[in-house]
Amino acid sequence: MIINGVQIDKTFAEAFPMKGTRAVITAQNEKWAMISAQAMTGFATSVIACGCEAGIERVLDPSETPDGRPGVSILIFAMGGKGLAKQLETRAGQCVLTSPTSALFAGIDEGKQIPLGKNLRYFGDGFQISKKINGKRYWRVPVMDGEFLTEATTAQVEAVGGGNFLVLAESQPQALAACEAAIEEMRKIPNVIMPFPGGVVRSGSKVGSKYPALGASTNDAFCPTLKGITQTDLSPEVESVMEIVIDGLSKEDIDRAMRVGIQAVCDLGAENGIRRISAGNYGGKLGPFHFHLQEIMA
Amino acid sequence: MSALTLTMKQRLDQRVDMSPLVCQKLQDLEPTEIAAIRLQNGKRTIRVDELFKIKGDDTQNIVIEGSYGKLDFIGKELEGGSITVHGDAGAYLGQDMKSGRIQVTGNAGLYAGCEMKNGLLQIDGDAGDFLGAALPGNKQGMKGGTILVKGSVGERAGDHMRRGVILVEGDAGDYCGSRMVAGTIAVMGQTGRYLGYAMRRGTLLLWNQPQLSATFNDCGPHTLAFLPMLFASFRHLNSKFADASVAFNRARRYGGDMAEVGKGEVLVKQ
Numbered sequence: 313m314i315i316n317g318v319q320i321d322k323t324f325a326e327a328f329p330m331k332g333t334r335a336v337i338t339a340q341n342e343k344w345a346m347i348s349a350q351a352m353t354g355f356a357t358s359v360i361a362c363g364c365e366a367g368i369e370r371v372l373d374p375s376e377t378p379d380g381r382p383g384v385s386i387l388i389f390a391m392g393g394k395g396l397a398k399q400l401e402t403r404a405g406q407c408v409l410t411s412p413t414s415a416l417f418a419g420i421d422e423g424k425q426i427p428l429g430k431n432l433r434y435f436g437d438g439f440q441i442s443k444k445i446n447g448k449r450y451w452r453v454p455v456m457d458g459e460f461l462t463e464a465t466t467a468q469v470e471a472v473g474g475g476n477f478l479v480l481a482e483s484q485p486q487a488l489a490a491c492e493a494a495i496e497e498m499r500k501i502p503n504v505i506m507p508f509p510g511g512v513v514r515s516g517s518k519v520g521s522k523y524p525a526l527g528a529s530t531n532d533a534f535c536p537t538l539k540g541i542t543q544t545d546l547s548p549e550v551e552s553v554m555e556i557v558i559d560g561l562s563k564e565d566i567d568r569a570m571r572v573g574i575q576a577v578c579d580l581g582a583e584n585g586i587r588r589i590s591a592g593n594y595g596g597k598l599g600p601f602h603f604h605l606q607e608i609m610a
Numbered sequence: 611m612s613a614l615t616l617t618m619k620q621r622l623d624q625r626v627d628m629s630p631l632v633c634q635k636l637q638d639l640e641p642t643e644i645a646a647i648r649l650q651n652g653k654r655t656i657r658v659d660e661l662f663k664i665k666g667d668d669t670q671n672i673v674i675e676g677s678y679g680k681l682d683f684i685g686k687e688l689e690g691g692s693i694t695v696h697g698d699a700g701a702y703l704g705q706d707m708k709s710g711r712i713q714v715t716g717n718a719g720l721y722a723g724c725e726m727k728n729g730l731l732q733i734d735g736d737a738g739d740f741l742g743a744a745l746p747g748n749k750q751g752m753k754g755g756t757i758l759v760k761g762s763v764g765e766r767a768g769d770h771m772r773r774g775v776i777l778v779e780g781d782a783g784d785y786c787g788s789r790m791v792a793g794t795i796a797v798m799g800q801t802g803r804y805l806g807y808a809m810r811r812g813t814l815l816l817w818n819q820p821q822l823s824a825t826f827n828d829c830g831p832h833t834l835a836f837l838p839m840l841f842a843s844f845r846h847l848n849s850k851f852a853d854a855s856v857a858f859n860r861a862r863r864y865g866g867d868m869a870e871v872g873k874g875e876v877l878v879k880q
Contacts, residue, residue, distance in 0.1 A: 378839060443813075452836055459836070
């Protein structure tokens, strides 16, 4: 399949099941909601070393937030429910409780409930106050700028992590420009995040390593500088490969995000140095969810 | 199906225990069976059809026409369904109510909504003493749900209240929120003496400055984020509380009762 001169490989991206949840951070203005959200989702690129994958889903209008203030919704994904709950709580405690004027709410209602502010309340040292409003429990924790308002729990749902595609270009600037265009479009899709810095990964990995301690290592087949010395998957004119990784609340959400992302890359086309779109395919070693590129773009 | 309508035929001198006439107990009963139910009236019992003219068959929607202040225990332990009372209700209206909805167009007597668990109890007129309170000797009053009183309430509203919301459009008598364990009582009108007497936790939300005991300490004016959310949860009610113009998020906070646990609060609109 070729779109605008860009070859879409007959391959698929492999993804794996994760547990996910959404939280809504509000603040006096969007600036402070965003600061808190960025802190909470910081260092959360890959479960391999961060414990979770997290990112900002979108900015919320005051009319969409529980307390009618500007807000930001974030998504957090982890390999298991326990890990997710731990990461959520630690990050909320360090990055939202501490952030001026912030409040924290559940972003998903249906599903298994996991603590959001349920344990953060103890920061109130006994002065915390519980309020049940419309069947939901909230905690009012006295803090130095007033009160930190938080919902007690949020819902954990089944999710999918590791959806991806690779952009193969003739130069590094061209690969990056294409990825930036893709991310801009993909950020408009709900229920997904691209957890890596700016949404783009330059260190795509394969499963396993020659070093037994490592579970993943550089994807040498797609490393342009190794073209001559490894079993490469790159043609001579490809000089740079970048990956976009997508986590979503469902397979369909990732499908949608991949479609608009790949389309944005293809819109730049061969004339801007984009040669191929491929995907992280690990021969079934990574996970049960398969995203076939040509089917997605059909 | 039309509402099961019970219209008063006569007004008895002795009080009547209406507790058998709740939606869950009447489910699947034929009108003739309902007519044969016996109600306690003073020291004797009378048949339902002696007291009421019965019309309609929807037992999940009960309407009592021409009610007066001697019909006690209306909606006792109500579990789902709706009861509408045209006129006044006696004592113990909606006692131990578990879910559903009760509306009284007139006044209600003592202990309305006492030890209520959930649901909505609306009184369009006034309510007597011990609204949403604990029964004598018991330690926990209302544990959930919403009580809306469009008129005024007597003394000891929310005594020993544990959870839930009491909304009073009019005035509240003395000892409002006394011995409160938790929950929220909002009073738009005036409040009497000994407000929040011995309250442990909970919120008294007021539109007018109360006369506070010396055991309540001023914590100053504050903008509280939970208040707009609380007011938003009243939007579905047929009440002044649903009006966005009465809502506020800036309140003066008094902490107390310091003679007790001291984790309660009186929030007064600023």
